[in-house]
Amino acid sequence: xxxxxxxxxxxxxxxxxxxxxxxxxxxxxxxxxxxxxxxxxxxxxxxxxxxxxxxxxxxxxxxxxxxxxxxxxxxxxxxxxxxxxxxxxxxxxxxxxxxxxxxxxxxxxxxxxxxxxxxxxxxxxxxxxxxxxxxxxxxxxxxxxxxxxxxxxxxxxxxxxxxxxxx
Amino acid sequence: xxxxxxxxxxxxxxxxxxxxxxxxxxxxxxxxxxxxxxxxxxxxxxxxxxxxxxxxxxxxxxxxxxxxxxxxxxxxxxxxxxxxxxxxxxxxxxxxxxxxxxxxxxxxxxxxxxxxxxxxxxxxxxxxxxxxxxxxxxxxxxxxxxxxxxxxxxxxxxxxxxxxxxxxxxxxxxxxxxxxxxxxxxxxxxxxxxxxxxxxxxxxxxxxxxxxxxxxxxxxxxxxxxxxxxxxxxxxxxxxxxxxxxxxxxxxxxxxxxxxxxxxxxxxxxxxxxxxxxxxxxxxxxxxxxxxxxxxxxxxxxxxxxxxxxxxxxxxxxxxxxxxxxxxxxxxxxxxxxxxxxxxxxxxxxxxxxxxxxxxxxxxxxxxxxxxxxxxxxxxxxxxxxxxxxxxxxxxxxxxxxxxxxxxxxxxxxxxxxxxxxxxxx
Ligand code: SF4
Numbered sequence: 275x276x277x278x279x280x281x282x283x284x285x286x287x288x289x290x291x292x293x294x295x296x297x298x299x300x301x302x303x304x305x306x307x308x309x310x311x312x313x314x315x316x317x318x319x320x321x322x323x324x325x326x327x328x329x330x331x332x333x334x335x336x337x338x339x340x341x342x343x344x345x346x347x348x349x350x351x352x353x354x355x356x357x358x359x360x361x362x363x364x365x366x367x368x369x370x371x372x373x374x375x376x377x378x379x380x381x382x383x384x385x386x387x388x389x390x391x392x393x394x395x396x397x398x399x400x401x402x403x404x405x406x407x408x409x410x411x412x413x414x415x416x417x418x419x420x421x422x423x424x425x426x427x428x429x430x431x432x433x434x435x436x437x438x439x440x441x
Numbered sequence: 442x443x444x445x446x447x448x449x450x451x452x453x454x455x456x457x458x459x460x461x462x463x464x465x466x467x468x469x470x471x472x473x474x475x476x477x478x479x480x481x482x483x484x485x486x487x488x489x490x491x492x493x494x495x496x497x498x499x500x501x502x503x504x505x506x507x508x509x510x511x512x513x514x515x516x517x518x519x520x521x522x523x524x525x526x527x528x529x530x531x532x533x534x535x536x537x538x539x540x541x542x543x544x545x546x547x548x549x550x551x552x553x554x555x556x557x558x559x560x561x562x563x564x565x566x567x568x569x570x571x572x573x574x575x576x577x578x579x580x581x582x583x584x585x586x587x588x589x590x591x592x593x594x595x596x597x598x599x600x601x602x603x604x605x606x607x608x609x610x611x612x613x614x615x616x617x618x619x620x621x622x623x624x625x626x627x628x629x630x631x632x633x634x635x636x637x638x639x640x641x642x643x644x645x646x647x648x649x650x651x652x653x654x655x656x657x658x659x660x661x662x663x664x665x666x667x668x669x670x671x672x673x674x675x676x677x678x679x680x681x682x683x684x685x686x687x688x689x690x691x692x693x694x695x696x697x698x699x700x701x702x703x704x705x706x707x708x709x710x711x712x713x714x715x716x717x718x719x720x721x722x723x724x725x726x727x728x729x730x731x732x733x734x735x736x737x738x739x740x741x742x743x744x745x746x747x748x749x750x751x752x753x754x755x756x757x758x759x760x761x762x763x764x765x766x767x768x769x770x771x772x773x774x775x776x777x778x779x780x781x782x783x784x785x786x787x788x789x790x791x792x793x794x795x796x797x798x799x800x801x802x803x804x805x806x807x808x809x810x811x812x813x814x815x816x817x818x819x820x821x822x823x824x825x826x827x828x829x830x831x832x833x834x835x836x837x838x839x840x841x842x843x844x845x846x847x848x849x850x851x852x853x854x855x856x857x858x859x860x861x862x863x864x865x866x867x
């Protein structure tokens with residue numbers, strides 16, 4: 275599994291309130307939430323983002339509330355992955371449970387810049403700048419996490435697992 | 442490199458000899474827990490999966506937040522959860538008024554449901570409280586919990602560990618609450634982000650279980666994933682009294698950290714040097730030693746919650762109310778954290794002391810701790826609370842100000858009408 279696209283660069287402590295403001299939490303629909311993704315931090319994000327693009331940010335990405343709407347909004351916006359040196363703990367769980375790939379890699383965050391074309395391979399954990407060929411190694415996902423993400427999230431993963439157990 | 446207590450427990454629960462920090466694992470769970478806020482969405486997730494509860498003896502549901510139901514919405518949620526528990530004949534469903542009822546993090550230890558070496562998750566961030574029992578316990582979201590109810594498993598990232606090496610002993614009236622406020626003031630609200638907070642050293646033996654539970658409860662306020670205390674004689678005595686059958690069966694396991702366990706950071710704390718602490722609005726890390734700031738008048742005092750709702754806390758508070766009265770213009774709300782604590786406080790005459798000192802005594806509930814009911818604050822009001830969070834709007838109006846403190850400081854403040862400690866009563 276992989277993703278390829280442009281880099282959107284953000285700073286430290288991007289919190290769940292800017293990822294998806296509380297005023298939009300009356301819905302859990304990914305398409306609806308995606309319309310407001312990053313709105314309070316970067317109004318142009320939603321218009322510019324294309325399928326497969328990669329959000330690259332600073333420390334403690336996703337801090338704040340435990341709302342599962344935050345990774346849903348990012349995934350719904352089309353972004354293929356988030357790379358940061360560290361994530362807030364509950365956001366980290368929620369992202370994987372919602373099927374949004376996230377990688378911790380401080381070196382890649384330092385090495386990448388806004389607009390770079392980047393390719394991320396989730397199986398090997400390799401992050402590659404397509405323009406310069408420079409690459410970085412993040413810890414790859416173990417097989418079961420890859421399966422959760424491939425299934426589109428934890429609920430689907432468990433459904434498939436339970437289903438096969440019953441069959 | 443050796444493993445910490447947390448790492449050993451996680452390794453055992455994913456069937457491995459060893460794990461290392463940063464690894465993602467799938468672990469078996471001994472217990473999953475939810476409350477009346479997080480339980481209903483978790484149950485809906487379970488229904489969406491189309492699965493039945495993995496084990497009727499390993500799911501705990503506790504309606505402690507907005508109950509006794511504060512409004513119709515809360516009542517509907519509580520009913521939804523109750524009906525689910527009845528339908529599946531869950532062993533651990535707790536109801537108001539019953540002897541085993543109380544705030545979720547109070548009653549798992551109190552009723553002997555968590556033992557050393559257990560792994561449990563709760564859809565509530567303060568699930569880390571149970572780390573005081575040498576168990577791995579951490580908070581998760583409702584989707585996580587719903588899935589765990591279906592499978593009895595959950596995935597974890599093995600945390601890095603931070604060692605808090607304790608020596609000496611706390612000097613009364615300084616308590617576990619002061620110690621954890623002191624630690625959070627030192628390391629900050631993200632000081633233990635992702636990490637397990639492992640308490641070690643000869644000072645641990647001097648801490649009674651009520652103090653350990655208070656300390657572990659607030660690990661999440663430093664960003665911690667879990668807290669971990671060693672299983673020593675104090676703990677073994679505690680679990681033996683609360684669940685003699687399981688204790689006799691030997692159905693638990695004690696894990697000790699390797700001598701070369703991998704700690705990313707180590708803090709030395711001489712317990713004798715910890716002062717009475719007060720965390721100023723609006724972060725638990727804004728701790729200051731009592732006596733180092735100007736007189737601060739207050740409107741309300743809350744004594745209770747999963748942090749400080751135990752019988753030891755009630756005893757300490759009652760000591761300062763004996764033959765004294767709550768200051769004019771101050772409301773003091775005392776909330777025993779469980780029905781057992783309430784009964785004990787009644788039998789020891791503590792409730793009598795509270796009532797005659799001018800306190801309001803509430804049935805066990807989270808109540809004002811999360812701005813729910815039973816003492817919500819108005820704009821500009823100032824409150825001294827033994828709870829764990831003083832964020833903007835946490836206990837009511839965003840313009841209210843919450844100071845976190847120990848039961849001793851809270852009680853003395855109620856008597857004086859400003860933030861005060863035992864020394865101010867003399
Ligand atoms: S008492 Fe407060 S912190 Fe504890 S479970 Fe209830 S709301 Fe949460």
